[in-house]
Amino acid sequence: MPKAIRIDAYGGPEVLKLVEVDVPKPEAGEVRIRQHAVGLNFIDIYYRTGLYKGSLPSGLGFEGAGVVDAVGPRVKHLKVGDRVAYGQSPLGAYAEVRNVPAAQVVRLPDGISFEEGAAIMLKGLTAQYLFRQTYRLQGNETILFHAAAGGVGLIACQWAKALGVKLIGTASTPEKAALAKANGAWAVIDYSKENVVERVIELTKGKKVPVVYDGVGKDTWETSLDCLQQRGLMVSFGNASGPVTGVNLGILAQKGSLFVTRPMVGHHVNTLEKMQAAADDLFALVLAKKIKVRIEQRFRLENIGEAHEALATRKTTGSTVLTLD
Numbered sequence: 523m524p525k526a527i528r529i530d531a532y533g534g535p536e537v538l539k540l541v542e543v544d545v546p547k548p549e550a551g552e553v554r555i556r557q558h559a560v561g562l563n564f565i566d567i568y569y570r571t572g573l574y575k576g577s578l579p580s581g582l583g584f585e586g587a588g589v590v591d592a593v594g595p596r597v598k599h600l601k602v603g604d605r606v607a608y609g610q611s612p613l614g615a616y617a618e619v620r621n622v623p624a625a626q627v628v629r630l631p632d633g634i635s636f637e638e639g640a641a642i643m644l645k646g647l648t649a650q651y652l653f654r655q656t657y658r659l660q661g662n663e664t665i666l667f668h669a670a671a672g673g674v675g676l677i678a679c680q681w682a683k684a685l686g687v688k689l690i691g692t693a694s695t696p697e698k699a700a701l702a703k704a705n706g707a708w709a710v711i712d713y714s715k716e717n718v719v720e721r722v723i724e725l726t727k728g729k730k731v732p733v734v735y736d737g738v739g740k741d742t743w744e745t746s747l748d749c750l751q752q753r754g755l756m757v758s759f760g761n762a763s764g765p766v767t768g769v770n771l772g773i774l775a776q777k778g779s780l781f782v783t784r785p786m787v788g789h790h791v792n793t794l795e796k797m798q799a800a801a802d803d804l805f806a807l808v809l810a811k812k813i814k815v816r817i818e819q820r821f822r823l824e825n826i827g828e829a830h831e832a833l834a835t836r837k838t839t840g841s842t843v844l845t846l847d
């Protein structure tokens with residue numbers, strides 16, 4: 523029987539259990555995928571610890587790639603044998619075989635491997651909506667992007683460069699700063715040592731930035747607001763350091779009539795058409811080699827606990843994939 527990861531309780535990496543599962547035939551609107559690689563994402567940690575709650579017992583993971591091995595009724599765009607990937611499935615991507623709603627699955631172009639597909643679908647679709655939908659960058663902006671050496675971060679650095687945007691990244695070590703720079707960041711601030719607001723003011727010659735993309739959350743919230751121009755946009759899209767809570771709206775007035783949004787990728791790709799359009803945008807940049815997929819760590823499915831530990835303790839850079847072959 524195929525193997526998968528299950529959790530019966532919220533907690534540390536020890537709650538991740540490898541089990542055997544019976545995968546039924548796909549229902550209407552579903553495809554069954556024999557997976558070759560699975561993507562690891564910070565959101566998986568929120569679902570493991572219970573910061574975000576599903577129902578228990580539960581699978582984990584949103585992102586994977588493999589081959590369609592069965593097709594349920596009423597699926598039009600996929601057939602058995604198709605190479606596919608997805609980044610917004612129901613919980614349960616940490617599995618050798620699984621059923622996924624077909625509307626969330628796209629065909630993987632020939633030039634993109636299964637590992638690459640699993641490494642970029644969730645993170646790359648996130649960069650897509652952040653840069654092309656939430657605040658549509660035009661190419662002449664200077665922006666601030668936190669955790670620039672991370673999974674979403676290294677894709678964002680390359681995407682910004684491709685758009686002609688000057689991305690100021692933040693990172694917690696000199697090695698991570700160098701990696702972000704090598705991937706297209708215009709400048710990188712080591713936020714473990716440097717004063718981010720002062721550096722942003724210096725780098726922008728006093729202008730500050732029109733938009734901040736902040737996946738770090740609690741630790742950077744106020745710093746991010748202080749880096750924004752009047753009427754700028756704060757895009758708070760994650761909680762790597764903990765969630766932002768208890769915000770007094772008046773702070774947005776005090777700091778310059780700011781706008782704030784707390785977006786999620788799922789709301790931007792909630793139909794097959796939107797998913798396909800965003801994926802096409804992403805795949806085009808990968809195939810044109812403007813975005814190189816940076817898989818910096820690989821773990822076997824059974825070593826998922828180690829993978830979670832590494833991501834949670836800031837030991838990873840770029841994308842991490844779970845290998846199944």
Ligand SMILES: NC(=O)c1ccc[n+]([C@@H]2O[C@H](COP(=O)([O-])OP(=O)(O)OC[C@H]3O[C@@H](n4cnc5c(N)ncnc54)[C@H](OP(=O)(O)O)[C@@H]3O)[C@@H](O)[C@H]2O)c1
Nearest residue numbers: 563564669672673674693694737760761762763786787836
């Ligand atoms: N809303 C959405 O649609 C959406 C979609 C995808 C991802 N996200 C969010 O985007 C962020 C990045 O996701 P990812 O999967 O690519 O992860 P990641 O960036 O590879 O890993 C998180 C990074 O956050 C930084 N960080 C800062 N404070 C931290 C702390 N206290 N603990 C752990 N890490 C800390 C670390 O980089 P440094 O060591 O350089 O600080 C770490 O490497 C996450 O917050 C995630 O939830 C949101």
